[in-house]
Amino acid sequence: MGSLIAQIVSVTLMNLGSLRRRLWMSLAMVLASAVVVAILLAFLAMAKGFEETMRGAGSSQIAILMREGSSTELNSVILQDQVNLIGESAGVARDANGPLVSPELYVIVDGIKKSSGTEANIPLRGLNKTGMDMRTNMQLVEGRMFTPGTNEMVVGAGVLREFNGFEIGKEVRFGKNLWKVVGVFSTGGNIFESELWADIKTIQSHYNRGNSYQSIRTKLQNDSDIKPLQDSIEREPRLNLEVQTEQEYFASQGKQLQYIATFGWIISAVMALGALAGALNTMYTSVADRAKEIATLRALGFSNFSAFCGTIAEAMVLAVTGGLLGSLAAFVFFDGLNTSTLGGSFTQVVFSFEMSPDLFLQGAILALAIGFVSGFFPAWRAARMPVIVAFRHAA
Amino acid sequence: MSEDVLFQLKNVSKNFVKGKEKISIFDDLNMTIDRGDFVAIMGPSGSGKTTLLNMLGGVDQPSGGEVWFDGTRIDSLSEGALTRWRAENIGFIFQFYNLMPMLNAQRNVELPLMLTKLSKAQRRKNVETALALVGLSDRAKHMSSEMSGGQQQRVAIARAIVSDPKLILCDEPTGDLDRATADEILEMLQLLNRDHGKTIVMVTHDPAAAKYAKRTLHLDKGQFVQREIVA
Ligand SMILES: Nc1ncnc2c1ncn2[C@@H]1O[C@H](COP(=O)(O)OP(=O)(O)OP(=O)(O)O)[C@@H](O)[C@H]1O
Ligand SMILES: [Mg+2]
Numbered sequence: 063m064g065s066l067i068a069q070i071v072s073v074t075l076m077n078l079g080s081l082r083r084r085l086w087m088s089l090a091m092v093l094a095s096a097v098v099v100a101i102l103l104a105f106l107a108m109a110k111g112f113e114e115t116m117r118g119a120g121s122s123q124i125a126i127l128m129r130e131g132s133s134t135e136l137n138s139v140i141l142q143d144q145v146n147l148i149g150e151s152a153g154v155a156r157d158a159n160g161p162l163v164s165p166e167l168y169v170i171v172d173g174i175k176k177s178s179g180t181e182a183n184i185p186l187r188g189l190n191k192t193g194m195d196m197r198t199n200m201q202l203v204e205g206r207m208f209t210p211g212t213n214e215m216v217v218g219a220g221v222l223r224e225f226n227g228f229e230i231g232k233e234v235r236f237g238k239n240l241w242k243v244v245g246v247f248s249t250g251g252n253i254f255e256s257e258l259w260a261d262i263k264t265i266q267s268h269y270n271r272g273n274s275y276q277s278i279r280t281k282l283q284n285d286s287d288i289k290p291l292q293d294s295i296e297r298e299p300r301l302n303l304e305v306q307t308e309q310e311y312f313a314s315q316g317k318q319l320q321y322i323a324t325f326g327w328i329i330s331a332v333m334a335l336g337a338l339a340g341a342l343n344t345m346y347t348s349v350a351d352r353a354k355e356i357a358t359l360r361a362l363g364f365s366n367f368s369a370f371c372g373t374i375a376e377a378m379v380l381a382v383t384g385g386l387l388g389s390l391a392a393f394v395f396f397d398g399l400n401t402s403t404l405g406g407s408f409t410q411v412v413f414s415f416e417m418s419p420d421l422f423l424q425g426a427i428l429a430l431a432i433g434f435v436s437g438f439f440p441a442w443r444a445a446r447m448p449v450i451v452a453f454r455h456a457a
Numbered sequence: 458m459s460e461d462v463l464f465q466l467k468n469v470s471k472n473f474v475k476g477k478e479k480i481s482i483f484d485d486l487n488m489t490i491d492r493g494d495f496v497a498i499m500g501p502s503g504s505g506k507t508t509l510l511n512m513l514g515g516v517d518q519p520s521g522g523e524v525w526f527d528g529t530r531i532d533s534l535s536e537g538a539l540t541r542w543r544a545e546n547i548g549f550i551f552q553f554y555n556l557m558p559m560l561n562a563q564r565n566v567e568l569p570l571m572l573t574k575l576s577k578a579q580r581r582k583n584v585e586t587a588l589a590l591v592g593l594s595d596r597a598k599h600m601s602s603e604m605s606g607g608q609q610q611r612v613a614i615a616r617a618i619v620s621d622p623k624l625i626l627c628d629e630p631t632g633d634l635d636r637a638t639a640d641e642i643l644e645m646l647q648l649l650n651r652d653h654g655k656t657i658v659m660v661t662h663d664p665a666a667a668k669y670a671k672r673t674l675h676l677d678k679g680q681f682v683q684r685e686i687v688a
Binding site: 068 | 507510511514516517536537540541543544545547549551552555557558559560568569571572573574616628
């Protein structure tokens with residue numbers, strides 16, 4: 063029946079044409095849908111942004127070694143002779159100065175967040191020249207590098223942005239020690255930008271670490287190939303270390319915030335139920351309001367299917383309009399918004415919310431679901447509307 | 458059944474169940490309507506005039522008996538088949554016009570044509586013809602809120618005839634109008650019957666309105682009482 067589409071289209075247009083009579087209720091439904099979608103997108107963008115920040119940090123050319131059983135740098139300990147043994151292992155890249163091995167220390171210091179004025183943890187990383195050279199995307203954006211053997215440090219761009227008092231030239235007190243900021247570095251937006259860097263020897267002595275470290279980074283001879291290194295660690299009883307590429311390490315840390323996405327879906331689902339209750343009410347009211355029109359159209363020969371579709375379509379249009387507004391709001395307010403959260407090592411990771419087409423798709427799916435479910439039962443009622451209603455003696 | 462018979466009710470009964478009570482509106486009603494007839498149905502309030510009209514229009518189902526239209530038994534059709542049957546054969550005119558308030562006159566009249574396969578141009582032509590017939594060509598773009606009751610009812614008449622149905626059913630078409638306007642509408646119905654061969658069944662309270670019909674049936678206590686006057 064070729065006219066079925068025409069029927070549905072004209073019924074839908076008439077329904078939308080009558081929206082003005084139910085303006086406030088309809089707007090309430092649009093708003094509810096907008097809020098639910100915006101909240102979902104905010105959570106998803108947060109999880110996405112965190113994952114991107116973590117993923118970007120890792121290089122597949124670099125292996126990171128920690129003590130067996132330590133999932134993060136913070137609870138790992140590595141001794142000097144272990145560092146020497148790694149330098150002699152297979153699979154490690156070398157240059158004229160010897161093996162490219164960077165023993166690193168990682169301690170936690172306090173900073174005051176600009177946004178909330180509260181204290182939060184910042185990692186202070188001790189490393190040497192090899193360690194800095196290994197981070198090929200690192201760039202000094204301001205000032206100069208710290209001088210080994212002094213209380214100088216360079217700050218990540220993210221730290222400068224999110225915390226008070228890390229501008230160049232400022233002196234910062236951590237515990238008994240006074241540090242001086244001499245430079246600002248960028249690593250292209252990834253997790254290292256949430257760190258402070260200083261000379262490893264200085265940190266070892268200030269924090270009484272003797273000759274111990276927490277992690278080793280080495281440049282691999284062949285990209286992604288950790289097998290030779292892994293084999294030599296297994297053969298050597300003094301090396302109770304775990305090895306993985308830096309990329310794998312950060313990817314697994316980035317996944318930690320996947321629960322935010324799940325949480326976002328749960329929160330939005332609960333809120334969607336609330337929105338749904340309101341939307342159902344709006345749509346039942348719509349059917350009651352249009353009863354005489356529906357019945358008249360049925361008397362003229364319009365099918366009950368067209369009455370059903372028209373009502374569903376009205377609900378979808380309202381919910382999806384809300385969804386679009388909600389997405390737009392989420393985009394305007396959240397995309398690129400900088401924030402920081404607890405990263406893998408109980409320190410602050412500075413990252414940006416990231417909106418992407420697949421997030422909008424998820425928002426659209428949620429809006430369509432709200433529209434369909436809230437439209438379905440009222441549409442059923444519209445389809446079952448007795449035609450004799452058209453003859454009722456009430457204008 | 459003679460060639461001329463359009464509608465026939467055979468032993469039709471209708472009752473409503475209200476709670477435990479069964480209200481019988483008709484019991485064994487018989488009636489024949491010929492092609493080209495113009496029948497007025499009168500009777501006291503609650504006598505079942507609207508119910509009868511609804512059964513003729515396939516909008517309400519009889520509880521028993523048979524309803525025949527042009528050789529088809531319509532009381533046993535499925536809801537979908539009945540809906541299509543209505544679209545093809547019946548034009549309705551309501552007491553309160555039942556125009557779509559969000560559409561202008563032209564769009565209202567076009568509605569029954571949305572159920573046909575006619576092209577847009579063809580639809581427009583038919584709408585123009587129907588509006589011209591009711592004398593509202595100049596109001597094509599007006600919304601119902603901008604028209605008087607009489608004008609709205611004329612739009613409704615145009616809507617009822619635009620798809621050229623065999624039968625026009627009117628429930629108190631002038632019930633909401635003043636005398637002069639009512640007479641205009643009734644003259645229009647008469648013209649449709651006389652010059653365009655439309656068969657019309659009209660429910661009315663108003664004896665003056667009934668005079669425009671070819672004959673009047675009086676419904677009382679579930680039966681046609683013998684006051685049939687043939688014009
Ligand atoms: N859906 C229904 N359920 C129960 N009773 C009904 C229903 N529809 C109509 N009736 C009853 O059937 C009887 C006939 O109603 P109907 O509307 O056909 O009368 P009418 O002759 O058109 O009256 P009026 O002149 O007031 O329009 C009335 O008593 C009415 O209460
Ligand atoms: Mg009535």
